[in-house]
Amino acid sequence: HPELDQLRDKHPNRLHVLQLEGTNYNSFPEFVKQVEAIVGDQGLDTLINNAGMAFRDRLDSVTAEVMVKNFEVNSVAPLMLTKALLPLLKGTDYHCFPEFVKQVEAIVGDNGIDTLINNAGILLPKLLDSVTAEDMLKNFEVNSVAPLMLTKALLPLLKTSAASRKTSVINISSSLGSIELATRPGMTIYPYRTSKAALNMITKCLAVDLKPHNIHVISICPGHLKTDLGGPTAQLEVSTGVSGVLNVIKTQITDDVLGANRGIGLELVRQVLTTTHAKHVIATTRQSSHPELDQLRDKHPNRLHVLQ
Structure with missing residues:
Protein backbone atom coordinates (compact mmCIF):
# COMPACT_ATOMS: atom_id res chain seq x y z
CA HIS A 1 0.00 0.00 0.00
CA PRO A 2 1.93 3.07 -1.25
CA GLU A 3 0.69 5.54 1.37
CA LEU A 4 1.18 3.11 4.24
CA ASP A 5 4.65 2.33 2.91
CA GLN A 6 5.50 6.02 2.98
CA LEU A 7 4.29 6.31 6.57
CA ARG A 8 6.26 3.21 7.54
CA ASP A 9 9.40 4.70 5.99
CA LYS A 10 8.79 7.85 8.06
CA HIS A 11 8.14 5.91 11.29
CA PRO A 12 10.14 2.68 10.84
CA ASN A 13 10.22 1.70 14.52
CA ARG A 14 6.60 2.53 15.30
CA LEU A 15 4.45 1.61 12.29
CA HIS A 16 4.09 -2.06 11.38
CA VAL A 17 2.04 -3.03 8.33
CA LEU A 18 0.54 -6.53 8.38
CA GLN A 19 -1.68 -8.20 5.82
CA LEU A 20 -5.06 -9.48 7.01
CA GLU A 21 -8.21 -10.55 5.21
CA GLY A 22 -10.88 -9.65 7.75
CA THR A 23 -13.22 -12.56 7.03
CA ASN A 24 -10.55 -15.23 6.59
CA TYR A 25 -10.79 -16.43 10.17
CA ASN A 26 -8.33 -19.27 9.59
CA SER A 27 -5.61 -16.66 9.09
CA PHE A 28 -6.23 -15.01 12.47
CA PRO A 29 -3.95 -17.28 14.58
CA GLU A 30 -0.96 -16.47 12.33
CA PHE A 31 -1.88 -12.78 12.42
CA VAL A 32 -2.00 -12.86 16.23
CA LYS A 33 1.49 -14.43 16.27
CA GLN A 34 2.78 -11.58 14.10
CA VAL A 35 1.24 -8.99 16.41
CA GLU A 36 2.61 -10.77 19.48
CA ALA A 37 6.10 -10.81 17.94
CA ILE A 38 5.86 -7.01 17.70
CA VAL A 39 4.36 -6.10 21.08
CA GLY A 40 5.91 -8.87 23.19
CA ASP A 41 4.91 -9.06 26.85
CA GLN A 42 3.45 -5.56 26.81
CA GLY A 43 0.34 -6.68 24.94
CA LEU A 44 -2.08 -4.29 23.24
CA ASP A 45 -3.68 -1.42 25.08
CA THR A 46 -5.90 -0.24 22.19
CA LEU A 47 -7.64 -2.10 19.37
CA ILE A 48 -9.52 -0.07 16.74
CA ASN A 49 -11.82 -2.18 14.54
CA ASN A 50 -12.19 0.12 11.55
CA ALA A 51 -12.41 -2.10 8.46
CA GLY A 52 -15.86 -2.22 6.87
CA MET A 53 -17.80 -2.03 3.65
CA ALA A 54 -21.05 -0.48 2.46
CA PHE A 55 -23.55 -1.89 -0.01
CA ARG A 56 -25.93 0.82 -1.17
CA ASP A 57 -28.79 -1.52 -2.02
CA ARG A 58 -32.29 -0.32 -1.26
CA LEU A 59 -35.37 -2.45 -0.67
CA ASP A 60 -36.00 -3.01 -4.38
CA SER A 61 -32.49 -4.32 -5.07
CA VAL A 62 -31.17 -5.78 -1.82
CA THR A 63 -30.54 -9.54 -1.68
CA ALA A 64 -30.01 -12.01 1.11
CA GLU A 65 -26.41 -12.45 -0.03
CA VAL A 66 -25.74 -8.72 0.27
CA MET A 67 -27.26 -8.62 3.74
CA VAL A 68 -25.23 -11.60 4.95
CA LYS A 69 -21.98 -10.29 3.44
CA ASN A 70 -22.41 -6.84 4.95
CA PHE A 71 -23.23 -8.36 8.35
CA GLU A 72 -20.18 -10.60 8.24
CA VAL A 73 -17.72 -7.86 7.28
CA ASN A 74 -19.09 -5.11 9.53
CA SER A 75 -20.26 -7.13 12.54
CA VAL A 76 -18.91 -10.69 12.75
CA ALA A 77 -15.34 -9.95 11.60
CA PRO A 78 -14.64 -7.28 14.26
CA LEU A 79 -15.97 -9.62 16.94
CA MET A 80 -13.81 -12.52 15.73
CA LEU A 81 -10.70 -10.33 15.50
CA THR A 82 -11.28 -8.98 19.01
CA LYS A 83 -11.71 -12.54 20.26
CA ALA A 84 -8.50 -13.63 18.53
CA LEU A 85 -6.52 -10.73 20.00
CA LEU A 86 -8.09 -11.00 23.46
CA PRO A 87 -5.02 -12.68 25.03
CA LEU A 88 -2.99 -9.61 24.04
CA LEU A 89 -5.62 -7.18 25.36
CA LYS A 90 -4.58 -8.02 28.87
CA GLY A 91 -6.38 -7.39 32.09
CA THR A 92 -3.11 -8.74 33.47
CA ASP A 93 -1.02 -5.77 32.36
Whole structure:
Protein backbone atom coordinates (compact mmCIF):
# COMPACT_ATOMS: atom_id res chain seq x y z
CA HIS A 1 0.00 0.00 0.00
CA PRO A 2 1.93 3.07 -1.25
CA GLU A 3 0.69 5.54 1.37
CA LEU A 4 1.18 3.11 4.24
CA ASP A 5 4.65 2.33 2.91
CA GLN A 6 5.50 6.02 2.98
CA LEU A 7 4.29 6.31 6.57
CA ARG A 8 6.26 3.21 7.54
CA ASP A 9 9.40 4.70 5.99
CA LYS A 10 8.79 7.85 8.06
CA HIS A 11 8.14 5.91 11.29
CA PRO A 12 10.14 2.68 10.84
CA ASN A 13 10.22 1.70 14.52
CA ARG A 14 6.60 2.53 15.30
CA LEU A 15 4.45 1.61 12.29
CA HIS A 16 4.09 -2.06 11.38
CA VAL A 17 2.04 -3.03 8.33
CA LEU A 18 0.54 -6.53 8.38
CA GLN A 19 -1.68 -8.20 5.82
CA LEU A 20 -5.06 -9.48 7.01
CA GLU A 21 -8.21 -10.55 5.21
CA GLY A 22 -10.88 -9.65 7.75
CA THR A 23 -13.22 -12.56 7.03
CA ASN A 24 -10.55 -15.23 6.59
CA TYR A 25 -10.79 -16.43 10.17
CA ASN A 26 -8.33 -19.27 9.59
CA SER A 27 -5.61 -16.66 9.09
CA PHE A 28 -6.23 -15.01 12.47
CA PRO A 29 -3.95 -17.28 14.58
CA GLU A 30 -0.96 -16.47 12.33
CA PHE A 31 -1.88 -12.78 12.42
CA VAL A 32 -2.00 -12.86 16.23
CA LYS A 33 1.49 -14.43 16.27
CA GLN A 34 2.78 -11.58 14.10
CA VAL A 35 1.24 -8.99 16.41
CA GLU A 36 2.61 -10.77 19.48
CA ALA A 37 6.10 -10.81 17.94
CA ILE A 38 5.86 -7.01 17.70
CA VAL A 39 4.36 -6.10 21.08
CA GLY A 40 5.91 -8.87 23.19
CA ASP A 41 4.91 -9.06 26.85
CA GLN A 42 3.45 -5.56 26.81
CA GLY A 43 0.34 -6.68 24.94
CA LEU A 44 -2.08 -4.29 23.24
CA ASP A 45 -3.68 -1.42 25.08
CA THR A 46 -5.90 -0.24 22.19
CA LEU A 47 -7.64 -2.10 19.37
CA ILE A 48 -9.52 -0.07 16.74
CA ASN A 49 -11.82 -2.18 14.54
CA ASN A 50 -12.19 0.12 11.55
CA ALA A 51 -12.41 -2.10 8.46
CA GLY A 52 -15.86 -2.22 6.87
CA MET A 53 -17.80 -2.03 3.65
CA ALA A 54 -21.05 -0.48 2.46
CA PHE A 55 -23.55 -1.89 -0.01
CA ARG A 56 -25.93 0.82 -1.17
CA ASP A 57 -28.79 -1.52 -2.02
CA ARG A 58 -32.29 -0.32 -1.26
CA LEU A 59 -35.37 -2.45 -0.67
CA ASP A 60 -36.00 -3.01 -4.38
CA SER A 61 -32.49 -4.32 -5.07
CA VAL A 62 -31.17 -5.78 -1.82
CA THR A 63 -30.54 -9.54 -1.68
CA ALA A 64 -30.01 -12.01 1.11
CA GLU A 65 -26.41 -12.45 -0.03
CA VAL A 66 -25.74 -8.72 0.27
CA MET A 67 -27.26 -8.62 3.74
CA VAL A 68 -25.23 -11.60 4.95
CA LYS A 69 -21.98 -10.29 3.44
CA ASN A 70 -22.41 -6.84 4.95
CA PHE A 71 -23.23 -8.36 8.35
CA GLU A 72 -20.18 -10.60 8.24
CA VAL A 73 -17.72 -7.86 7.28
CA ASN A 74 -19.09 -5.11 9.53
CA SER A 75 -20.26 -7.13 12.54
CA VAL A 76 -18.91 -10.69 12.75
CA ALA A 77 -15.34 -9.95 11.60
CA PRO A 78 -14.64 -7.28 14.26
CA LEU A 79 -15.97 -9.62 16.94
CA MET A 80 -13.81 -12.52 15.73
CA LEU A 81 -10.70 -10.33 15.50
CA THR A 82 -11.28 -8.98 19.01
CA LYS A 83 -11.71 -12.54 20.26
CA ALA A 84 -8.50 -13.63 18.53
CA LEU A 85 -6.52 -10.73 20.00
CA LEU A 86 -8.09 -11.00 23.46
CA PRO A 87 -5.02 -12.68 25.03
CA LEU A 88 -2.99 -9.61 24.04
CA LEU A 89 -5.62 -7.18 25.36
CA LYS A 90 -4.58 -8.02 28.87
CA GLY A 91 -6.38 -7.39 32.09
CA THR A 92 -3.11 -8.74 33.47
CA ASP A 93 -1.02 -5.77 32.36
CA TYR A 94 1.92 -6.08 34.73
CA HIS A 95 3.58 -3.00 33.25
CA CYS A 96 0.86 -0.84 34.83
CA PHE A 97 1.50 -2.22 38.33
CA PRO A 98 4.25 0.28 39.33
CA GLU A 99 1.96 3.22 38.54
CA PHE A 100 -0.88 1.50 40.40
CA VAL A 101 1.35 1.03 43.45
CA LYS A 102 2.21 4.75 43.37
CA GLN A 103 -1.50 5.59 43.41
CA VAL A 104 -2.07 3.29 46.37
CA GLU A 105 0.96 4.72 48.19
CA ALA A 106 -0.37 8.24 47.67
CA ILE A 107 -3.54 7.19 49.52
CA VAL A 108 -2.12 5.18 52.42
CA GLY A 109 1.11 7.12 52.92
CA ASP A 110 3.53 5.79 55.52
CA ASN A 111 0.94 3.41 56.99
CA GLY A 112 1.21 0.87 54.20
CA ILE A 113 -1.49 -1.76 53.53
CA ASP A 114 -2.49 -4.22 56.23
CA THR A 115 -4.92 -6.36 54.19
CA LEU A 116 -4.72 -7.30 50.52
CA ILE A 117 -7.61 -9.36 49.11
CA ASN A 118 -6.82 -10.95 45.74
CA ASN A 119 -10.30 -11.64 44.43
CA ALA A 120 -10.36 -10.99 40.66
CA GLY A 121 -10.64 -14.13 38.55
CA ILE A 122 -12.19 -15.80 35.52
CA LEU A 123 -13.68 -19.22 34.86
CA LEU A 124 -13.16 -21.01 31.54
CA PRO A 125 -15.40 -24.11 31.85
CA LYS A 126 -13.58 -26.36 29.38
CA LEU A 127 -13.62 -30.13 29.69
CA LEU A 128 -11.08 -32.57 28.24
CA ASP A 129 -12.69 -32.71 24.78
CA SER A 130 -12.67 -28.94 24.30
CA VAL A 131 -9.83 -27.48 26.40
CA THR A 132 -6.97 -25.76 24.56
CA ALA A 133 -3.50 -24.63 25.57
CA GLU A 134 -4.71 -21.03 25.29
CA ASP A 135 -7.56 -21.76 27.74
CA MET A 136 -5.13 -23.23 30.25
CA LEU A 137 -2.63 -20.40 30.00
CA LYS A 138 -5.25 -17.65 30.15
CA ASN A 139 -6.97 -19.04 33.24
CA PHE A 140 -3.62 -19.71 34.90
CA GLU A 141 -2.40 -16.18 34.21
CA VAL A 142 -5.47 -14.39 35.53
CA ASN A 143 -6.21 -16.64 38.52
CA SER A 144 -2.69 -17.62 39.61
CA VAL A 145 0.07 -15.46 38.14
CA ALA A 146 -1.69 -12.08 38.47
CA PRO A 147 -2.37 -12.39 42.24
CA LEU A 148 1.27 -13.33 42.80
CA MET A 149 2.56 -10.42 40.73
CA LEU A 150 0.22 -7.93 42.40
CA THR A 151 1.23 -9.16 45.84
CA LYS A 152 4.88 -8.85 44.83
CA ALA A 153 4.32 -5.31 43.53
CA LEU A 154 2.58 -4.25 46.75
CA LEU A 155 5.07 -6.02 49.03
CA PRO A 156 6.86 -2.83 50.15
CA LEU A 157 3.54 -1.40 51.39
CA LEU A 158 2.66 -4.69 53.09
CA LYS A 159 6.04 -4.80 54.83
CA THR A 160 5.59 -1.21 55.99
CA SER A 161 2.32 -2.17 57.62
CA ALA A 162 3.67 -5.40 59.10
CA ALA A 163 6.30 -3.50 61.04
CA SER A 164 3.61 -2.13 63.36
CA ARG A 165 0.39 -4.14 63.01
CA LYS A 166 -1.17 -7.39 61.81
CA THR A 167 -0.90 -7.68 58.04
CA SER A 168 -2.48 -10.27 55.77
CA VAL A 169 -2.78 -11.34 52.14
CA ILE A 170 -6.06 -13.14 51.40
CA ASN A 171 -6.34 -15.12 48.17
CA ILE A 172 -9.92 -15.99 47.23
CA SER A 173 -9.75 -19.61 46.13
CA SER A 174 -12.30 -22.37 45.49
CA SER A 175 -13.04 -25.89 46.57
CA LEU A 176 -12.67 -26.71 42.87
CA GLY A 177 -8.94 -26.24 43.42
CA SER A 178 -8.89 -29.18 45.83
CA ILE A 179 -7.15 -32.29 44.48
CA GLU A 180 -8.89 -34.49 47.05
CA LEU A 181 -12.37 -33.27 45.99
CA ALA A 182 -11.79 -33.62 42.23
CA THR A 183 -13.86 -36.78 41.91
CA ARG A 184 -17.11 -35.78 40.14
CA PRO A 185 -17.38 -36.72 36.44
CA GLY A 186 -18.38 -33.75 34.31
CA MET A 187 -16.80 -31.28 36.73
CA THR A 188 -13.24 -31.66 35.50
CA ILE A 189 -13.05 -28.10 34.17
CA TYR A 190 -9.33 -28.11 33.55
CA PRO A 191 -8.44 -24.40 33.22
CA TYR A 192 -10.27 -23.16 36.31
CA ARG A 193 -9.60 -26.07 38.66
CA THR A 194 -5.89 -26.21 37.93
CA SER A 195 -5.55 -22.42 38.21
CA LYS A 196 -7.09 -22.49 41.69
CA ALA A 197 -4.92 -25.45 42.71
CA ALA A 198 -1.92 -23.42 41.56
CA LEU A 199 -3.18 -20.41 43.53
CA ASN A 200 -3.31 -22.57 46.66
CA MET A 201 0.34 -23.54 46.18
CA ILE A 202 1.28 -19.91 45.52
CA THR A 203 -0.49 -19.04 48.78
CA LYS A 204 1.53 -21.67 50.66
CA CYS A 205 4.80 -20.46 49.16
CA LEU A 206 3.98 -16.84 49.97
CA ALA A 207 3.06 -17.85 53.52
CA VAL A 208 6.50 -19.42 53.96
CA ASP A 209 8.39 -16.52 52.38
CA LEU A 210 6.50 -13.74 54.15
CA LYS A 211 6.23 -15.27 57.62
CA PRO A 212 9.59 -13.75 58.68
CA HIS A 213 8.12 -10.34 57.78
CA ASN A 214 5.05 -10.93 59.99
CA ILE A 215 2.76 -11.09 56.94
CA HIS A 216 0.11 -13.82 57.08
CA VAL A 217 -1.02 -15.36 53.77
CA ILE A 218 -4.08 -17.61 53.49
CA SER A 219 -6.51 -18.95 50.88
CA ILE A 220 -10.24 -18.80 51.55
CA CYS A 221 -13.09 -20.47 49.66
CA PRO A 222 -16.20 -18.32 50.15
CA GLY A 223 -18.52 -21.11 48.99
CA HIS A 224 -20.65 -21.57 45.86
CA LEU A 225 -22.04 -18.04 45.50
CA LYS A 226 -24.55 -16.41 43.15
CA THR A 227 -21.95 -14.37 41.23
CA ASP A 228 -21.20 -14.14 37.51
CA LEU A 229 -18.98 -17.21 37.95
CA GLY A 230 -21.23 -19.14 40.32
CA GLY A 231 -24.45 -18.56 38.40
CA PRO A 232 -28.02 -17.96 39.62
CA THR A 233 -28.49 -21.53 40.89
CA ALA A 234 -25.60 -21.36 43.37
CA GLN A 235 -26.29 -22.38 46.95
CA LEU A 236 -25.36 -19.15 48.74
CA GLU A 237 -26.06 -15.46 48.43
CA VAL A 238 -22.98 -13.30 47.87
CA SER A 239 -23.54 -11.51 51.19
CA THR A 240 -23.40 -14.83 53.06
CA GLY A 241 -20.09 -15.80 51.49
CA VAL A 242 -18.59 -12.39 52.12
CA SER A 243 -19.68 -12.46 55.77
CA GLY A 244 -17.93 -15.80 56.14
CA VAL A 245 -14.74 -14.45 54.64
CA LEU A 246 -14.80 -11.35 56.83
CA ASN A 247 -15.49 -13.41 59.93
CA VAL A 248 -12.15 -15.11 59.32
CA ILE A 249 -10.11 -12.00 58.63
CA LYS A 250 -12.03 -9.20 60.38
CA THR A 251 -9.75 -9.16 63.43
CA GLN A 252 -6.82 -8.51 61.09
CA ILE A 253 -8.45 -5.56 59.28
CA THR A 254 -7.53 -2.31 61.01
CA ASP A 255 -6.64 0.42 58.55
CA ASP A 256 -6.37 -0.43 54.86
CA VAL A 257 -8.10 -2.94 52.62
CA LEU A 258 -7.61 -3.52 48.89
CA GLY A 259 -10.63 -5.05 47.12
CA ALA A 260 -12.28 -5.41 43.71
CA ASN A 261 -15.46 -4.41 41.95
CA ARG A 262 -17.64 -7.35 40.88
CA GLY A 263 -19.48 -10.26 42.44
CA ILE A 264 -17.95 -11.06 45.79
CA GLY A 265 -15.48 -8.17 45.40
CA LEU A 266 -18.21 -5.54 45.38
CA GLU A 267 -19.89 -7.09 48.40
CA LEU A 268 -16.54 -7.29 50.18
CA VAL A 269 -16.15 -3.54 49.69
CA ARG A 270 -19.68 -2.92 50.98
CA GLN A 271 -19.26 -5.01 54.11
CA VAL A 272 -15.76 -3.81 54.93
CA LEU A 273 -17.06 -0.23 54.81
CA THR A 274 -20.04 -0.99 57.04
CA THR A 275 -18.70 -3.59 59.49
CA THR A 276 -15.07 -2.58 60.07
CA HIS A 277 -13.13 0.53 61.01
CA ALA A 278 -10.85 0.34 57.96
CA LYS A 279 -9.40 3.80 57.39
CA HIS A 280 -8.93 3.35 53.65
CA VAL A 281 -10.64 0.85 51.33
CA ILE A 282 -9.15 0.73 47.83
CA ALA A 283 -11.33 -0.95 45.20
CA THR A 284 -9.97 -1.89 41.78
CA THR A 285 -11.98 -1.88 38.56
CA ARG A 286 -11.12 -2.49 34.92
CA GLN A 287 -13.60 0.13 33.79
CA SER A 288 -12.95 3.87 33.98
CA SER A 289 -16.10 4.13 36.10
CA HIS A 290 -18.41 1.73 37.94
CA PRO A 291 -21.89 2.95 38.98
CA GLU A 292 -22.22 0.94 42.19
CA LEU A 293 -18.70 1.72 43.32
CA ASP A 294 -19.25 5.37 42.46
CA GLN A 295 -22.35 5.41 44.69
CA LEU A 296 -20.39 3.84 47.54
CA ARG A 297 -17.59 6.34 47.06
CA ASP A 298 -20.06 9.23 47.23
CA LYS A 299 -21.34 7.76 50.50
CA HIS A 300 -17.84 7.20 51.93
CA PRO A 301 -15.76 9.90 50.21
CA ASN A 302 -12.89 9.85 52.69
CA ARG A 303 -12.61 6.06 53.04
CA LEU A 304 -13.33 4.47 49.67
CA HIS A 305 -10.86 4.99 46.81
CA VAL A 306 -11.57 3.51 43.36
CA LEU A 307 -8.56 2.83 41.12
CA GLN A 308 -8.48 1.39 37.60
